[in-house]
Amino acid sequence: MTAIRLPAFAGQFYPSDPIAIRHQIATMLATAPHARATTPKAIIVPHAGWVYSGPIAAAAYAQLVPARGRVRRVVLLGPSHRIALRGLALCDAEAWASPLGQVLLDRDSALRLTTLPDHSISDPAHAQEHALEVQLPFLQAVLGDDFRLLPILVGEASAEIVAATLDTVWGDSETLIVVSTDLSHYLDYESCRRQDSGTAAAIERFDGTELALDSACGRNPLAGLLLAAQRRGMKIDRLDLRNSGDTAGSRDRVVGYGAWALYETGGDVEAIRAIGPTLLDLAWSSIRHGLIHGTPASAPSERSGHLDAAGAAFVTLTRRGLLRGCIGSPNAWRSLAEDITDNAFKAAFRDPRFPPLTEAELEELTVSISVLTPPVAMHFTNEADLLAQLRPRRDGLIIEDGGRRALFLPSVWEQLPERHAFLAHLKAKAGLDTKHWSASFHASRFEAVEIGKTADV
Numbered sequence: 001m002t003a004i005r006l007p008a009f010a011g012q013f014y015p016s017d018p019i020a021i022r023h024q025i026a027t028m029l030a031t032a033p034h035a036r037a038t039t040p041k042a043i044i045v046p047h048a049g050w051v052y053s054g055p056i057a058a059a060a061y062a063q064l065v066p067a068r069g070r071v072r073r074v075v076l077l078g079p080s081h082r083i084a085l086r087g088l089a090l091c092d093a094e095a096w097a098s099p100l101g102q103v104l105l106d107r108d109s110a111l112r113l114t115t116l117p118d119h120s121i122s123d124p125a126h127a128q129e130h131a132l133e134v135q136l137p138f139l140q141a142v143l144g145d146d147f148r149l150l151p152i153l154v155g156e157a158s159a160e161i162v163a164a165t166l167d168t169v170w171g172d173s174e175t176l177i178v179v180s181t182d183l184s185h186y187l188d189y190e191s192c193r194r195q196d197s198g199t200a201a202a203i204e205r206f207d208g209t210e211l212a213l214d215s216a217c218g219r220n221p222l223a224g225l226l227l228a229a230q231r232r233g234m235k236i237d238r239l240d241l242r243n244s245g246d247t248a249g250s251r252d253r254v255v256g257y258g259a260w261a262l263y264e265t266g267g268d269v270e271a272i273r274a275i276g277p278t279l280l281d282l283a284w285s286s287i288r289h290g291l292i293h294g295t296p297a298s299a300p301s302e303r304s305g306h307l308d309a310a311g312a313a314f315v316t317l318t319r320r321g322l323l324r325g326c327i328g329s330p331n332a333w334r335s336l337a338e339d340i341t342d343n344a345f346k347a348a349f350r351d352p353r354f355p356p357l358t359e360a361e362l363e364e365l366t367v368s369i370s371v372l373t374p375p376v377a378m379h380f381t382n383e384a385d386l387l388a389q390l391r392p393r394r395d396g397l398i399i400e401d402g403g404r405r406a407l408f409l410p411s412v413w414e415q416l417p418e419r420h421a422f423l424a425h426l427k428a429k430a431g432l433d434t435k436h437w438s439a440s441f442h443a444s445r446f447e448a449v450e451i452g453k454t455a456d457v
Helices: 018-030 050-067 107-113 123-127 136-143 159-169 189-204 219-231 265-274 276-293 336-349 359-364 383-389 410-414 419-429
Strands: 042-045 073-079 088-090 095-098 101-104 119-121 148-154 175-180 185-187 235-243 254-263 310-319 322-328 365-372 396-401 404-408 442-446 448-451
Touching (some): 050 235, 050 254, 073 219, 088 107, 088 159, 095 136, 101 136, 107 159, 148 219, 265 448, 310 336, 396 419, 410 419
Parallel strands (some): 073 148, 073 175, 088 119
Antiparallel strands (some): 396 404, 396 442
16 A cells, blocks of 8 residues: 555646745635635536646635635545546545645545445556646645545546445535546637537536537546536536636647536525425415315416426425325426425325315414425445435435335434434335345435424324
8 A cells, every 4th residue: 555645746737846836826816716605515627737727726726715624525536647447446545745745535435435336446547647636735725734535536437437426425515526627628729619618518507428528538527526416406607717728828729627616505495494484375375275176276377486496395284293194296397386386285185194184174283394405316335334324314315125115304303313213214114124125225315495393204
């Protein structure tokens, strides 16, 4: 095992003197867009020599300045330029060094990933690869040294495989994901601008399949990030899109660079809570309409914002503290307003566990709504691994196996706060033995914005 990976490109792609590094980064950050209110979960940055791509990369790193001291792990992915790889390559070193000092590696996560198919250890692949190394001084300058690094080189690997890797190490706000890639290579200036414009549009559609084969060298890790981000309903902002002809090179043969920031939609939580009274009114109106007409109320024809956006929600009814009905949608396929009006009616009158609601029960009825984030497939090697990844009081869980399926909302953690019990009861709900396990066992997790009183379902 190589204890420390030493810098191979200091003095070539970036300065070798620590003072010069800090000065150059400070200069680039000073001209970059100011950090926005929300810290990105992931950034996409270029990896050429800093004189060419550094200002573009700085546009993304500037967004991380407020995260200093909060980010404890950086998952860093990029392509392998010098060694042909199949799958993904982890590094077995204890630390990576730059002229700014050493950063410890997240060896536990690296070893865990090696248990997945298409993942292996390859120190030689990392030893002479610049795509990841040039990011380290930026990270140290912006975040400090109090984080662990998980460097991953991506060779021939599908977007699904890379997305599965990211799902496994996604973490919470303490984890930052960085994908290192340049865009088009060695075109004339105008051709580069045209091609990179198309690539940027594909990135902003979260469409990794549209990345030109002769374009982004980091297309494989990039496609995996876009797939994972799309499934999570993330947002993306373009921060910069230029090429070497704009920074320090001639315009007859240029390389394209772009910087993006990706955000989890947790910022929507407050927006959804703000319309909570409206959502509850829709549910109550549909229940009362059902009592009179036997059908759900129609969603309002004039709606905007989150009400008109695709949304998935569960509507839960309780009476005297006991469950009285719960119906919902695990996936968003219609507007949130339509989903709530329909599911409120079904919770009251179509839940097969209960008789239809009567008017006499309205006085003591409580309605609550859980607005769900998109389900994200989990990747695990065994039940212990699955349990270790669960986040109590945050994750809702969907399990499937042998044609059986069941879902628990995050609110169920209130009654089942221990991971083993949570999963065992969910298996029982699906009609499976509480000790059931098989190679075909699937699980997806999601989060929920809770409106009104929560209840066990």
